[in-house]
Amino acid sequence: MSRKAQPPDQAARTEGGDETAQVTRVLAGDREAFGALVERYQAQARRVARAVLGDPDEADDAAQDAFLSALVKLEQYDPRRPFGPWLMRIVANAATDRRRRRAVRRVEPLDVGLVGGGPRPDREAERSALGDRLRTALAELPERRRMAVTLFDVEGYSHAEIAEILGIPEGTVRSEVFHARRRLRMLLADWKEEA
């Protein structure tokens, strides 16, 4: 799989040897090593959880659950394989479980800091409006599609890795990413035309 352009977080998961040593230290009960591992993957885990749940606080709770669940399951991790997809699978499951447990589907709250407040420069207002629009568009996608496009275009995982994370065939991942992109681009194009 080609991975020519990697987002910044990709650098973290390419340090395989270092990561294996860190996992070994965590298994030995090293608290600092666990903290470093959490620090390294927290942004990615929280974004993936947010793609599923929408609400940032709930996403953070799911990501926390996932890190502690990963700690319990760490002995099952195969150090010959990359750590990121293994962890993201746990994150995706934690977020999905949390969403299923939600008794009533809540509408994602708008970020008060973005929609409220006084006048702001046009450019900032435009970015804010784009963000709101994109957030709404993302929320309209089916859950698996949201996760697929986030893991691919935001986190830089390959189709094969996403297939492993989501437990679906690689061809299905390609299809999900394709449809998600098409929908998001369509909504964004409409917004640009309106603007």
Add this chain to the structure above:
Amino acid sequence: MSEMDKETPFNHRQDLRLGAALREVLAPGEAGPFVARVLARYDAARAMPRAWDVLASWGRRGVAVAAVAALAAGLLVGRVMRPASGSIEDALGSPSGTSLPPSALLAAQQPPEASAAFASLIER
């Protein structure tokens, strides 16, 4: 979007513009408080005794109690099943003829001849 026209399910390249926009939308809060909360839960989990340790301690007590109960039951059953009276001599019966009685065989200073011991049994 620049890559829209060439989009197919077989496109394996990231859309950097869309990715950047989504990254901004999904951006989490500060890392510090989040990591601190996870580590607090880590500490709390380590402070708590593990479920297996608790079960193991219960198990050790259970095994000890079961051993004592089995011993007591064995003694009780043994006491109930024991014959009211009698000795080895009664069990073997009275000897007849010229061979020695079993009690004599058991009480002798020297071990009896094998033939004498067999004779006392055969004569029964």
